[in-house]
Amino acid sequence: MNALTTFDTDYFSSLNAEVRRDVTFWMEVCERIATAKSANAAIADEAHRLAHMPRCSQATIRRKFYAFKRNGWQGLINRCKTRKGGAELSIGEHFKAACAENQRSSKQAYRDMMREFRDGKYIEDVGTWVQVWNAENPRQKPPQVCPRNWTPKGWTYENLMRVCGLTAYERTASRIGRGAAMDFLPSVYSTRLGLRPGQIYQFDDMWHDARVNFGNNKVARRAIELACLDVASASRIAYGLKPRREDIESGKLKNLTEVDMRMLLAHVLINIGYHPDGCTLVVEHGTAAVGSDFELDLGRLSGGAVKIQRSGIINEQIHKGLFLGAARGNFKLKAALESQHALMHSAVASLPGQMGMNRDNSPEQQHGMAQYNSQLIKAAAALPPERAKLLRYPFLDFNKYAAVIAELYDILDWRTEHNLEGWDSNKVEEFRVSTSLDVWMPMDKLFELPDPERLAINALIDSDPYEYARPRDLSPREVWNNGLDALVRLPKSSMPMILGERLGTIRKVQDDGLICFQNAEYGPGEFRYLARNIQTPDGFRINLLPGTDYLIHINPFNLDECFISDLQGAFLGLAMRWQTVAKNDVDALNRQVGKVAKIDSQLRTPLARRGQGIIKDKIEMHKHNAKVFAGAPVTDAELDAHNRIQKTKGNLEDVFFAPVELPDEFEEETEGISSIY
DSSP: OOOOOHHHHHHHSSSSSHHHHHHHHHHHHHHHHSSSSSSHHHHHHHHHEEEEEETOOHHHHHOOOOOOHGGGGGGGGOOOGGGGHHHHHHHHHHHHHHHSSSOOHHHHHHHHHHHHHHHEEEEEEBBOOOHHHHHHHHHHOOOOOOOOTOOOOTHHHHHHHHHOOOOHHHHHHHHOOOOOHHGGGGOOOOTTOOOOOEEEEEHHHHHHEEEEBBOOOSSEEEEEEEEEEEEEEEEEEEEEEEEEEOOOOOOOOEEOOOHHHHHHHHIIIIIIOTTTTTEEEEOOSSSSOHHHHHHHHHHHTTTTTTEEEEEEEEOOOOOTSSSSOOOOOGGGHHHHHHHHHHHHHTTTSSSSSSSOSSSSGGGGTHHHHHHHHHHHHHHHHHHHHHHHTOOOOOSOBBHHHHHHHHHHHHHHHHHOOOOOOTTTTTTEEEEOOOTTTTOOOOOGGGGGGHHHHHHHHHHHHHOHHHHHHOOOOOOOHHHHHGGGOBBBOOOOOGGHHHHHHGEEEEOOTTTTEEEEEEEEOOOOOOOEEEEEEETTTTTTTTOOOTOEEEEEEEEETTTEEEEOOOOOOOOOEEBBBBOOOTTOOHHHHHHHHHHHHHHHHHHHHHHHHHHHOOOOOHHHHHHHHHHHHHHHOOOOHHHHHHHHHHHHTTTTTHHHHHHOOOOGGGGTTTTTTHHOO
């Protein structure tokens, strides 16, 4: 067999195995004939040698040989065996288009196509039914009207579906859209091997499958969440949960917004941290979006370490000219977080108020439960508050639901039974000293034990390694905690800059030194912050002035801190939350009383200092008045004469010779007087 060129090899390998075997056989025959002295004699010899094989007559061998001489090995290809079917070459594309146009049924699309074809419709690259009839029956005259039961060869519904039917992607993209068809595209495969905590964060929003009661909502609403996943550790390092809330004024439902995303990003970068070698924030164009101006701010504040990677928008249709669909993020880029969403949905599927995966899987009793729940909400409004609190609802209160979710997330984050990708380096060796106790300790603890104890445990492990030692996968939280020390954080002073002035509110410092505000989305009750001992960025401590307005920023992802700026936007410092303690928590009450006493002492100190001065002045006043009434010397002249008299001690000589200051002009006249006396 002659050597094949690159093009020949590609073409030859694309043929099916039967055709390749057939070509190889005839090439060997033709090459033997080509090297013979007489082609006719060689053809006759080959016919005699292959007489036992079908389709190897002398005429066939001669035809194959001259085809080989004209076109090389490609002249030996049996084209009948390489055809993919007349249907695909002719009616296939038209059939695909018909199926794509029908929203529900390919079978109905086939019926419509065949009806139009038999009625005389011209199909591009196919023709009319008369042309197709003549091609199939060249020696027969076509009938006047197309027979209703006539179907061209290869045009049966089953054959068209097998040869050129729509794929799952084509069917979904044509009938629904590209977003839904993404399920039939390959996933974005990557590995976390070598990745360190804090290098890649994925952000996404998620709708919970449970409905909850909240505040002024007239009906139970779904809970929605915005979360951040560290890819290296698969740990859900931060999340925010809130219910869909009814706006009393507009009547519209409030969902997650870009403001929530900005709050979460600020919390992650300032309170949690990122890897100094670089951190990529994987966000999308929907709720979990980051504006270009915000991206520039993050880059400047982090020295270029924090970068944004966006998933694409999927709202374009498969056919040009169709209306755009609702924008949605490309979930293939954040598969790690999407898979954790699925894990969470399964973990909370037993909580009350479940709506199911979709409408088709929704529990039928949900309708009745929702109606009964709404009736209870209306009835509670007419009851006294103390009686309304006694009602039991079929759906959880949002705050209770959030507490359960927090506990479940904590359990998931500490799980060690998992099959996380790229976890080969995230393992630990453990040992135990008794098979009756399921208490395992890290193998590193052995080196901290005294030699006799360590040697005894080593001997126990060697006696049965499978019972007393084991490898264990680290939990996501353990991997995350192991990488915390390497993280760096943006300074606290950057919080107001990241959130921006429009997310701040102006609040007045009360006379008791507290800043107070309420926000139902952040939580129940009043939030209070102590406006004293605020540490400024340059390290000083200041007290805010009661009765003065300040610009404050509160991040709901960390409600223990209040960021204080003046009304011109200059950051002043951080105020800490003034906690509300339970009446029966004696220790907490004592601590809070101690804080109040300390503040009282700090406030009284300058008052006492000023009071001491007032008392001293009052005493001096009484002493002065007593001297005046007693005739004691008070003025400077009286005090000077009194002092000179006191120095004489009753001797006239001391009086005469007491030093007296004389004017300069009398110095010459008095010179020598002292010598006379």
